[in-house]
Amino acid sequence: MVKKIRVGKISSATTDQKLFDHFSKVGTVTSAAITQGINPKKHTGYGYVIMGSDKEMEEAIRKLNNSLLDGNRISVMEAHFLDQEKRQYYHRHY
Numbered sequence: 762m763v764k765k766i767r768v769g770k771i772s773s774a775t776t777d778q779k780l781f782d783h784f785s786k787v788g789t790v791t792s793a794a795i796t797q798g799i800n801p802k803k804h805t806g807y808g809y810v811i812m813g814s815d816k817e818m819e820e821a822i823r824k825l826n827n828s829l830l831d832g833n834r835i836s837v838m839e840a841h842f843l844d845q846e847k848r849q850y851y852h853r854h855y
Contacts, residue, residue, distance in 0.1 A: 764818055766810040767840035771795055772831035783830050784810045788817030
C-alpha cells in the first residue's frame, strides 16, 4: 500500500507546484496535489504528498509539520485510508 502524507491548512495561494517544491526540500517527491472543491477556482485547503520512501515520508512529517508555506502553518501527518473491506462495511451501515 502506498503511504501518503496529508497536508492541511494550505493557503489559497498555494499551488500543486509550491507544495511539491516545499516537500522536495526534505526528499524525493513522487507526487503532490491539492484537492479541489466544488468551485474549480478554489481548493479545499488540504492535499496529499507521496514521498520516494517511507524514511523520506517520516522525515517530511517530522521536519515540515507546522512549517510555513505561503503564510500558513501547515499540518503534516501520515494519511490513513480504510481498506476495501472496512469501506464496504461503513458504506452499508452508515
